[in-house]
Each structure stands twice: as C-alpha cells, then as structure tokens.
Amino acid sequence: MPDFSGFGEFRMTKQRRVVYDVLVDEPRDHPTASEVFLRAKNRMPGISLATVYNCLETLTHAGLVKQVNLDRDASRYCPNLKPHAHFFCSECEQVFDITPRPSADPCAVWELPEGTRIDHLDVTLKGKCPACARAGHP
Amino acid sequence: MPDFSGFGEFRMTKQRRVVYDVLVDEPRDHPTASEVFLRAKNRMPGISLATVYNCLETLTHAGLVKQVNLDRDASRYCPNLKPHAHFFCSECEQVFDITPRPSADPCAVWELPEGTRIDHLDVTLKGKCPACARAGHP
DNA sequence: ATGAGATCAAGAATTATTCTAAATAAAAAA
DNA sequence: TTTTTTATTTAGAATAATTCTTGATCTCAT
Ligand SMILES: [Mn+2]
Ligand SMILES: [Mn+2]
Ligand SMILES: [Zn+2]
Ligand SMILES: [Zn+2]
Numbered sequence: 001m002p003d004f005s006g007f008g009e010f011r012m013t014k015q016r017r018v019v020y021d022v023l024v025d026e027p028r029d030h031p032t033a034s035e036v037f038l039r040a041k042n043r044m045p046g047i048s049l050a051t052v053y054n055c056l057e058t059l060t061h062a063g064l065v066k067q068v069n070l071d072r073d074a075s076r077y078c079p080n081l082k083p084h085a086h087f088f089c090s091e092c093e094q095v096f097d098i099t100p101r102p103s104a105d106p107c108a109v110w111e112l113p114e115g116t117r118i119d120h121l122d123v124t125l126k127g128k129c130p131a132c133a134r135a136g137h138p
Numbered sequence: 139m140p141d142f143s144g145f146g147e148f149r150m151t152k153q154r155r156v157v158y159d160v161l162v163d164e165p166r167d168h169p170t171a172s173e174v175f176l177r178a179k180n181r182m183p184g185i186s187l188a189t190v191y192n193c194l195e196t197l198t199h200a201g202l203v204k205q206v207n208l209d210r211d212a213s214r215y216c217p218n219l220k221p222h223a224h225f226f227c228s229e230c231e232q233v234f235d236i237t238p239r240p241s242a243d244p245c246a247v248w249e250l251p252e253g254t255r256i257d258h259l260d261v262t263l264k265g266k267c268p269a270c271a272r273a274g275h276p
Numbered sequence: 277a278t279g280a281g282a283t284c285a286a287g288a289a290t291t292a293t294t295c296t297a298a299a300t301a302a303a304a305a306a
Numbered sequence: 307t308t309t310t311t312t313a314t315t316t317a318g319a320a321t322a323a324t325t326c327t328t329g330a331t332c333t334c335a336t
Contacts, residue, residue: 011302013314033292048316053293058314069209072324074292085248090257104247107263110223110236115268119228122262125245130253149333151283171323186285191324196283210293212323 010062018044019055023065023079030068030076030086030095068095070124085123091132098125148200156182157193161203161217168206168214168224168233206233208262223261229270236263 037052059065068076087096160177175190197203206214225234
C-alpha cells in the first residue's frame with residue numbers, strides 16, 4: 001500500500017482509497033464516474049455519487065488518476081500514469097491504453113509555429129481492435 | 139458557390155447555407171453552437187438555436203464540417219476538411235489548426251497490437267501559442 | 277396545384293456534472 | 307482526552323449543453 005505522503009496537502013480518506021482502488025484493482029477498462037460509483041458501492045455501500053465525483057476530481061488534481069474524454073461521452077478515468085494515448089474500438093466499445101513506440105515523439109509529427117510551447121498532448125485513435133476486426137472478416 | 143451535388147440526399151437549405159457560411163466566411167476560430175447561433179442571427183434573424191444544432195449535425199454528417207471536442211467543453215465546429223489536429227492555447231483560449239509535417243504519419247508513432255484497424259485519429263495539443271508564450275517571458 | 281416527406285422552430289426533456297448546505301469525520305489545539 | 311477547527315461527505319437542487327417532441331412550414335415530384 002503506497003502512502004502518498006509525497007502528494008502535498010492530500011488526505012487519502014476511506015472514500016478516496018475505495019475510489020482509487022476500484023481503478024487500480026479492477027480490470028483497467030476506463031470506467032465512467034457512474035461505473036466507478038457502482039463498483040465502489042460493493043466495497044463501501046454508503047458511498048454517494050457526489051463523493052465519487054469529488055474523489056475523482058481530487059485524485060485527478062493530485063495526479064493519481066487521469067481523466068479521459070472521448071468526444072462528448074461521459075468522462076472516463078484511468079490509473080495509468082505513464083504517458084499514453086487511447087484506442088477506442090467502435091465495435092466492442094472498449095478503451096485500450098496505447099504507448100508511443102520507443103524513441104518516437106508524438107509531438108514531433110506536428111507542424112507548429114516557431115515559439116509554440118507544448119504542455120500537453122491528447123490522442124485518441126478509433127477503429128476496431130484485433131478481435132473485432134477479425135470477427136468482421138470471418 | 140460550391141453546389142454540393144456530390145453529397146447524396148443532402149439538401150442545402152437557406153438555414154444550412156447560413157450556418158455553413160458562418161463557418162467558412164468568418165475567422166476560422168472554431169466557434170461553439172451558441173456562437174454560431176449568434177453569428178447566424180446577424181444574417182438570418184429568425185433562425186433558431188435548435189435549427190443551428192440541427193444544421194451543424196447535418197453538415198457534420200454530410201462531411202462538410204468537423205465537430206471538434208476539447209475535453210468537456212461545448213463542441214466547436216470547423217470547416218477545414220484537410221486532415222488536421224488542434225492546438226489549444228491555455229492563455230488566449232484560441233484554437234488553431236495544425237497539420238502533420240509532410241511525409242509524417244501521426245498514427246505510426248503508436249504501438250498497436252497486430253491486426254488493429256485504425257479508422258480515425260483525434261489529436262489535441264495544449265500549451266501557449268507563440269504570442270502568449272512571448273508575453274509570458276517579457 | 278396537391279400531397280408526401282423533409283426541415284424548421286419553440287420549448288420541454290435529458291444527462292453528465294457541479295453546486296449548496298447541512299451532517300460527519302478527521303486533525304489540531306488545549 | 308476533550309474541545310475546537312477544518313476538511314470531507316452526503317443528498318438533493320441547480321446548471322448547461324445537447325437532444326427530443328410536436329406542430330408549422332417549406333420543397334419537390336407528381
Ligand atoms: Mn488510459
Ligand atoms: Mn480545425
Ligand atoms: Zn473491439
Ligand atoms: Zn495564446
């Protein structure tokens with residue numbers, strides 16, 4: 001159990017722990033707040049949806065989880081702190097983490113005016129995952 | 139004036155034309171639906187917000203404009219049909235189109251399982267535009 | 277001109293999320 | 307430990323972008 005003492009004025013309460021554990025323990029499927037809420041209730045029946053929203057925001061600000069937005073859908077949450085992008089399969093609607101090839105710089109492919117400062121990169125790929133792509137071509 | 143006859147069962151009505159023209163004529167600043175509504179009213183005072191939403195959806199489906207989503211903000215709309223990504227300046231909050239360097243393939247930098255089929259790529263860069271970056275370092 | 281089907285307009289409904297305010301829990305002080 | 311202070315949780319109300327509903331209006335092919 002990590003102690004999170006390096007995260008400044010951040011208090012790891014029971015509820016925040018439960019919400020965090022839901023994300024790290026269970027399959028890394030990038031659940032929405034409502035899905036996190038349902039899973040969290042199994043571990044702590046009294047927890048409220050408002051608290052799940054609060055916790056997810058706090059954890060996101062603390063840098064322990066990432067908020068993932070795909071188009072206009074409900075935000076999803078991800079405990080993978082390594083820099084990565086997301087692949088969304090339009091068939092099974094699953095979200096997969098993807099990483100840049102070693103030594104590749106995803107920002108370098110973009111033509112940017114001299115003097116631009118890049119703070120953050122947000123990438124989503126859409127298509128069919130190998131399983132669904134194969135199922136479509138039987 | 140393009141005639142759009144190649145776009146199937148698509149009827150370019152007065153309202154759709156106004157909405158489309160707002161996007162192509164005026165500065166390409168990626169307005170939201172409400173902003174498009176305000177500008178469209180200057181050209182056609184009776185137009186309704188519902189119709190602006192309808193038109194934007196129709197135009198998007200017809201492939202004449204692109205819907206651009208940045209995090210959870212209101213969708214923005216873009217008439218630039220060339221493949222491109224977006225740069226969002228956190229200082230002036232403007233959205234800029236950016237293009238891949240010639241011969242660079244933005245998908246190629248990502249490690250994907252064998253057999254994945256990519257249909258679409260969505261990229262947003264965030265940071266400071268040259269003007270704002272300079273203003274910050276006087 | 278007429279009728280079928282598409283489009284528009286006004287407002288209601290939806291939905292994810294945020295806000296509010298009171299209750300509770302945890303930390304700090306005494 | 308008891309008290310005091312502060313942060314957090316909770317339930318429900320409020321918000322905001324978007325979608326839906328329905329009747330009116332327009333367009334186009336007959
Ligand atoms: Mn992820
Ligand atoms: Mn654009
Ligand atoms: Zn799939
Ligand atoms: Zn700027």
